[in-house]
Amino acid sequence: MAVQPLSQKEIEDRLAELPGWSLDGDKLARSYRLGSHVAAAALVMHIAAVQDELDHHSDLTLGYRTVSLTVHTHSAGGAVTEADFALARRVEDIAPGHGAH
Numbered sequence: 001m002a003v004q005p006l007s008q009k010e011i012e013d014r015l016a017e018l019p020g021w022s023l024d025g026d027k028l029a030r031s032y033r034l035g036s037h038v039a040a041a042a043l044v045m046h047i048a049a050v051q052d053e054l055d056h057h058s059d060l061t062l063g064y065r066t067v068s069l070t071v072h073t074h075s076a077g078g079a080v081t082e083a084d085f086a087l088a089r090r091v092e093d094i095a096p097g098h099g100a101h
């Protein structure tokens with residue numbers, strides 16, 4: 001997985017394909033709402049498994065019925081890279097199955 005920082009334009013182009021995701025400072029970010037606290041916790045566990053599979057990890061926060069992620073690439077000095085978008089796309093793929101929106 002490439003770890004070169006993406007340019008602002010590259011980030012904007014990729015964000016345009018990922019509704020709900022935005023740039024929060026220097027990190028990609030998204031929050032999801034779920035139907036219950038346990039449903040939110042199950043999504044956290046599923047994301048954790050994906051993150052280990054990809055060997056790329058967000059800061060992942062469980063709320064009452066919310067799950068929030070921010071992600072950037074430590075090994076690229078905290079920049080946003082393709083690895084962050086790869087994780088964001090995988091999370092988008094699994095979140096609807098948990099009733100997240």
Ligand SMILES: C[C@H](O)[C@H](O)[C@H]1CNC2=NC(N)=NC(=O)C2=N1
Binds near residue numbers: 055056072075076
């Ligand atoms: C050794 C291992 O590949 C690295 O520590 C990985 C793990 N997960 C990671 N996650 C993120 N977000 N950035 C990294 O640079 C990173 N590096």
